[in-house]
Amino acid sequence: MYEGIVQDLIDELGRLPGVGPKSAQRIAFHVLQADPADVRRLASVLTEVKDKVRFCVVCGNVAEEEQCRICRDPRRDPTVLCVVEESKDVVAVERTREFRGRYHVLGGAISPIEGIGPDQLRIKELLQRLSDGQITEIILATDPNLEGEATATYLTRLLKDLGLRLTRLASGLPVGGDLEYADEVTLGRAFEGRRSVDD
Amino acid sequence: MYEGIVQDLIDELGRLPGVGPKSAQRIAFHVLQADPADVRRLASVLTEVKDKVRFCVVCGNVAEEEQCRICRDPRRDPTVLCVVEESKDVVAVERTREFRGRYHVLGGAISPIEGIGPDQLRIKELLQRLSDGQITEIILATDPNLEGEATATYLTRLLKDLGLRLTRLASGLPVGGDLEYADEVTLGRAFEGRRSVDD
Numbered sequence: 001m002y003e004g005i006v007q008d009l010i011d012e013l014g015r016l017p018g019v020g021p022k023s024a025q026r027i028a029f030h031v032l033q034a035d036p037a038d039v040r041r042l043a044s045v046l047t048e049v050k051d052k053v054r055f056c057v058v059c060g061n062v063a064e065e066e067q068c069r070i071c072r073d074p075r076r077d078p079t080v081l082c083v084v085e086e087s088k089d090v091v092a093v094e095r096t097r098e099f100r101g102r103y104h105v106l107g108g109a110i111s112p113i114e115g116i117g118p119d120q121l122r123i124k125e126l127l128q129r130l131s132d133g134q135i136t137e138i139i140l141a142t143d144p145n146l147e148g149e150a151t152a153t154y155l156t157r158l159l160k161d162l163g164l165r166l167t168r169l170a171s172g173l174p175v176g177g178d179l180e181y182a183d184e185v186t187l188g189r190a191f192e193g194r195r196s197v198d199d
Numbered sequence: 200m201y202e203g204i205v206q207d208l209i210d211e212l213g214r215l216p217g218v219g220p221k222s223a224q225r226i227a228f229h230v231l232q233a234d235p236a237d238v239r240r241l242a243s244v245l246t247e248v249k250d251k252v253r254f255c256v257v258c259g260n261v262a263e264e265e266q267c268r269i270c271r272d273p274r275r276d277p278t279v280l281c282v283v284e285e286s287k288d289v290v291a292v293e294r295t296r297e298f299r300g301r302y303h304v305l306g307g308a309i310s311p312i313e314g315i316g317p318d319q320l321r322i323k324e325l326l327q328r329l330s331d332g333q334i335t336e337i338i339l340a341t342d343p344n345l346e347g348e349a350t351a352t353y354l355t356r357l358l359k360d361l362g363l364r365l366t367r368l369a370s371g372l373p374v375g376g377d378l379e380y381a382d383e384v385t386l387g388r389a390f391e392g393r394r395s396v397d398d
Binding site: 053 | 217221227239242244261
């Protein structure tokens, strides 16, 4: 409908998650009228983020150096590991200020429908981290939905004979939802009330 | 909450219209996991659009050349002019396929609250286009809301003694809404039933 490049921009914006055709058009016209410096800043941060951001070699969280901020922090308790699906879940847990241990980011959850099995997740790396015996508790903080529960069940079976304390976040999280959308208080309560799954 | 550049990206995305903090985070993580070529394409189209797109010297619509596609098209009726607020309204009217005349894009609507008066709109340019006497009908297609009605009233007073047919889009448009969100049929009906405002 629009001339060449404007339509190209609308198309590209429309590929972003949660941006429908009307939003894409609205954003495109905002861009057309915006200060060129603002638009250049957005464009450069988009390319920069792809160049600079990598994934922490230890935990799989997003990082700008070889290790992420949390893995580099010597004050974090190295004996407790919180296993989450995505980097945004790390941020959600950090916001509660309830947890002072370390993380392991799986990179997703088991989902036969999307063809994601245990081999596509960072489970081998998790087992490697457990091999030196420093970690004594693992908190399974996957999403309280079908895929997250399947992943937690899989990990429980895998880890329950290693002599670790193995816990799952307490109920309090709304079932069927995403961990990243829980409010701080609910998620904090869920941490406090975490329960054993291996007994 | 995130490390440097990831937070920068979330902040920049959050400045776009209709993108809240959660959407910005979701888009940022999509970008982190997306194909680098896709992200580069979005970044380059963002800067390109600011370099290439200008506004048609005749009607004020977005254009990649000196004149927009519609002003360059010799098949469009040069005697009927449809006055709209924004370029996206041109697209909305074009979708109805009811109108074969030309456009004039005001660049907004009169809004005392936002400090936009007639001088901030392309009204001088509109009067200039009328000076050669070729245009015989003007359709006032501003939004059916407070600012759009104020603009239409202002233009009616300004133009009613020039001996033109002066019309306003018919009712059928939902009052209080934005022209760009009207569906094709409703907007088409509004074109068919346009009424004189100067008698």
